[in-house]
Amino acid sequence: MASPVESRRPQLRKDPVTNRWVIFSPARAKRPSDFKSKSPAPSSSDSPQTCPFCIGQEHHCAPEIFRFPPQNSDWKVRIIQNLYPALSRDKDLDSSTSPSSVYLLWGCLLDGYGFHDVIIESPVHSVHLSDLTPEDVAQVLLAYKKRILQHAGDDSIKYVQVFKNHGASAGASMTHSHSQMVGLPVIPPSVSTRLDSMKQYFNQTGKCSICHVPTKDLLVDESVHFISVVPYAASFPFELWIVPRHHVPHFHELDQEKAVDLGGLLKVTLVKMSLQLNKPPFNFMIHTSPLQASDSDLAYSHWFFQIVPQLSGVGGFELGTGCYINPVFPEDAAKVMREVNIS
C-alpha cells in the first residue's frame, strides 16, 4: 500500500512515451487549494439563440465538410471549417505546391498550409459529449476518422492533431460541445519527441512502450478493446490515458465496433471526472502516428487518448523548464478514480 501522502518524499519520474521529467510533490498539495475545480465549466452559459453551432443556425457557420447522418437536416454530428483557421487550406501559389521550409540565416520559415476544422458533437446546446450514448460518442470518433482519411493522400499534411477544449480555463471560446482537428505541414515538436522516445524504448527492449504501459496500481477501468490508466509520470493531477489493448499505430484504424467500445469508456471516464472533480474544464488530445509513418516506425508507435482536467494552471516554472509539478501521485489518483461510483 502507498504510505500516507504527508510522509512521502517528493519524487521525479520520467516515462518512455513523453520523455519528460515530472516532479511529484506531496507538499504542494497543502497549498491553500482543495484540488476541486474552482471554475466548473458552464453547462450552457451563452444563449442558444446566438450559438452558431446549434441546430438551425448552420448559416452562421463556416462551410460544412460533412454531417452525420448525411444530407439530413436532423443531423447528430457536423464537421465544419473553422471560421478563424490557424492554417490556410489554399496552397500558396507563389511557392511550390508541396510545402518545404526555407532555412534562413537564423531560423526556419514555412508557408502556413494546412487545415483546421471544428467538429460539432451534438445538435443541442446543452448536451455535452459525456451525455451522449456510447453509440453517439462513436459517431464523433468516426467523424474524426473519416476526416483524417480525407487527408491521408495529401503528402503536404504530415500530422493531424485532434483535440477538445471544454470550459474557459481549458481554452474554450465556445460552450457548445465541440472538438477541433488541425492538419499540419510539419511533425510538431511533442510528437517528434514522443516518437523518438518510443523508438528508443523499442530498440532497447524490443517492445512497444504503450503495449506495456504499467497498470499495477494505475489501472482505472477496462472495456473489451481499451483500458484507462493514470500514466506513471502524469504531468497533471488526475490526467488519464485511454489505451488500445492491442498494438495499433493510427487512430484512424478504429472500426465501428471498437468506436462504440471506446465511446463507452470515454463516456465513463468523463462522467467520473465530472463527479469527482466538480465538472472541471478539461482537454483531450488524440496522440497518433504521422500520416506517412514508415513500416519500421509503426512497430513502436501506438495511438492513445490523453484526457487532462484543468485543475491548477501552470506558471513560469513549467514555461521555463518544460517540467511539470504534480501534487498528486498517480497511484493515489488511480485509486480515487477507480472508486468513483457512477451508477
Add this chain to the structure above:
Amino acid sequence: MASPVESRRPQLRKDPVTNRWVIFSPARAKRPSDFKSKSPAPSSSDSPQTCPFCIGQEHHCAPEIFRFPPQNSDWKVRIIQNLYPALSRDKDLDSSTSPSSVYLLWGCLLDGYGFHDVIIESPVHSVHLSDLTPEDVAQVLLAYKKRILQHAGDDSIKYVQVFKNHGASAGASMTHSHSQMVGLPVIPPSVSTRLDSMKQYFNQTGKCSICHVPTKDLLVDESVHFISVVPYAASFPFELWIVPRHHVPHFHELDQEKAVDLGGLLKVTLVKMSLQLNKPPFNFMIHTSPLQASDSDLAYSHWFFQIVPQLSGVGGFELGTGCYINPVFPEDAAKVMREVNIS
C-alpha cells in the same frame, strides 16, 4: 514594410534556440478577442494585514535564507524558503547522497532532492517590480545571483530555474510582488532541447545563436549592456527577450553595474507591457546554462530573460503538439512595443 495583417498568409517559424515550430496566424486575431488583457493582474487585492510577505509579517513565513540589506529590519529584498516546496532540501538518507535515477522496467525514478525558494521583491504589498528604481530591481537580480552561487558547489543540483508569476492567470497564488527559484537534480527537458539546438547552430555556423539574435524589425529597446527584442519565432503574442549584448553563458556572472543596467531595461519593458496591454498577468523566466556546464558547452550557451504576457491561454492543440499558435507577427509586436510612450 510589413503588409497589412489581413492580407498575410499564415506562416510557420522555428528558431535555433527553442527549436519549436510556431504557427503565426493572422486570421486567429480576428476571433472575438481584442488582445488586451481581460483580467488585469490586481494591484493589491488581498489585504496587506494577512500577507506573510509584507514587512512586519516575517514570522508568518518559512525560514529566511538572507535579506538585503543584511541584518536590517528595514529590508528591501528577502529570500525565504518556500513553505510548500516542490522539492526537498534534505538529502534522502536511505539512498546515496548524490541523487541518481533508477531505471525501472518502464520509466525512470529519482529522489526529489532540490531547493525551492521565494524572493520577496519589496517590503510593501502594493509595490510591484516595475515600480522599483533600476537600483532596487538590481538588488532583486543580485539576490538571485547570490542564491545561485550558494548552490554552485552542490554537485547534486544540475540547474536553477528562476521565474516570476504575476497575476492569477499567470499562475500566481500570492499577489505581493515575488519571484521563485527551483534548484533541480536534473537538466529539465526544455533546457536540454535548447542546449542541443544552440549547439547544433554553433556547429553549423561557428556562432552563438543568441549573440546573433535577429534585430532587424524585431528590436524594441537597448541599454549599455542589453537589448530587448521580440523573438523571430515568439511562442506568445508580445513575448519579449532581454539579451546580454556580449557572450555570457551564466546569469550568475552578472555584476553590480550590469545589474543596474538590466534593472533599468527590465523596468522599462514591464512598464511598456503594462501600459500597452492593460496590466496583463505575466511570467518571466531566466534561461541560463547548467551549473556544471563544460567549457565546450559554454561556447554556444548564452543566458537571456524571457518575458511572456498571458493574454490568451492555451488549449488542447498546444498541449498535444507542443506547437503554439501566435496571432501576432513578431515584427508587428516589436513595432507596437517600440512606440509605447512611457514618459
